[in-house]
Amino acid sequence: MKNFYLLLALFIGLNIQSQAIYKTIDSYKLDGERELKIQLPRNYNPDEKRTYPLIIVLDGDYLFEPIAGNIDYQSYWEDIPDCIVVGINQATTRENDFYYDNETFFPAHDGAAFYEFMAAELLPFIEDKYNASNFRIIVGHDLSANFINYYLFKDEPIFRAYVALSPDFATEMINRLQQRLSILNDEIFYYMATADADIKTMRASILEANTVISSIENEKFLYKFDDFEDANHYSLVGRGIPKALNQIFTLFKPINAKEYSEKVLTFEGSPYDYLVKKYEDIEHFYGFEKKLIENDIRAIAAASNKKDDLESLEKLSKLINKNFPKSMLSAYYSGMYNEKEGDLKRALQRYKAGLLLEPSQSVDKEMMLDKMYEIQEKMKR
Incomplete structure (x- = not known):
């Protein structure tokens, strides 16, 4: 429990830089006004064409802050998108x-009125004001975690990902979920969690639901379940949210050591082809382009060097030049390619030119100087 509150404090502290915007929506369906809390990405620019996944949080009175904090923290480190x-x-x-x-x-x-409010009023309201993509996530806890399932029964579900934290299932919901999830035609992400000290009646039905749902054979259905130890009905929320985001945005995540060894190095095509496919798959699944990140650049460059794939390294350097023309990254990897092909003079020119560019997260002036001295020593031999 102590760790849970420490995490909440961390998320709230991080969220200072991404303060919530408070809006009121006048709803015809609900015959009154509803208060909304909205968090936009850091450096959000409404004039940009870029769009962002939309996360709808039911029970926003208490569930908004831990989710918004997790989003702000993980997106800062590029583990998930803004x-x-x-x-x-x-x-x-x-x-x-x-x-x-x-x-x-x-x-x-x-x-029924609230159910209709979501598609008929709330989503149009948000999408009219902000650059939201069609990749939508909905999150709920106990009663609201049951309610999110009703959106799955639409012919074309309006959400692509569902986060059910200790759902208080309605009668027949488990059977209905089994039937619906078995015939999905589009990829749907579904996360569910309980805990050893969860409310007993809810925990029993959740465990039953997991047995049923985990037996579904449908490649379009992407499912993750957690049963936390030393957590109760409320503290499981703090542990379930990051696990859910990890599940939903697995494909988006930077290339890690496991992906590098098991997928990049064993890929039938070139390392550069793997990078292109990864980013195309991200756009296909999530409906938006992922900005090229340094972590993935390093991984593909390492694989290209390990495989002595000069063509892949050349294509990568051109892609970096296109995406980071003012960064030392462009000079560093162009110089790496020239060095690899044996053109030391041109490599030295690239590294020297890089000193006038902006440092990046992984490449700075000291690294450029080290490469220059290294090339100069090679040219003396």
Whole structure:
């Protein structure tokens, strides 16, 4: 529990640089106003064409801050993309908002109104004001974690990823989920979590649901389940959120040591081809382009050198020049290519020219000077 509160404090502290914007939406469906909390990415520019994944947080009164903090922290380190986070405050309306009929077990009355509010009013409201992409995530906890499942039953679900933290399942929901998830035609990410000290009745149904859901054979259905130790109904939220984001954005993550050894080095094509495919897959899955990052550049350059793939290294250097023309990165990797092909004079020119450019996260003036001295020593031999 102590670690949970330390994490919350960390996220809240980080979130100071990404303060929430408070908006009010006037809803015809709900016959009144609703308060929203909105977090935009750092350095968000509404005039840019870039779009961002949209995360809708139910129970925003208490669930918004830990999610927004996680997003801000992980996106800062490029583990996940920058996202737009929208929380819906429901402290005084949640039982009505999540109401379902006791016979059909589908949303009814105020619950049906809230269900329609999401697609008919909230999403258009957000997308009209902000650069949100079509890759949408919805997050809920207990009652709201049950409610998010109803959006799966649309012919074309409006969300691509679902985060159900200790869901309080309605009757028939588990069977309905099994039927629906088995016939999905588009990729859907689904994360569910419970804990050893979760509410007993909820935990029992969640474990039953996991048994059913984990048996589904559908390559379009991407599922992750966690059963945390030493956590309860509330503290599991702090542990489940980063795990859920990790699941949803696995493909987006920088190339790590495991991916490098098991996928990059064993890829049938060249290392450069692997990089191109990875970024194309990201755009296909998430609906937005990923900006080329230094971590992936280093990994592909290392693989190219290990395989003595000069063509791959040349293509990589051209891609870097295109994406980072004012950075030392462009000079460093162009010089690496020239050095690899044996043109030491040109490599030296590249490294010298790089001294006038801007340092990056991994390449600075000292590194450029070291390469210059190294080349000069080689030219003396």
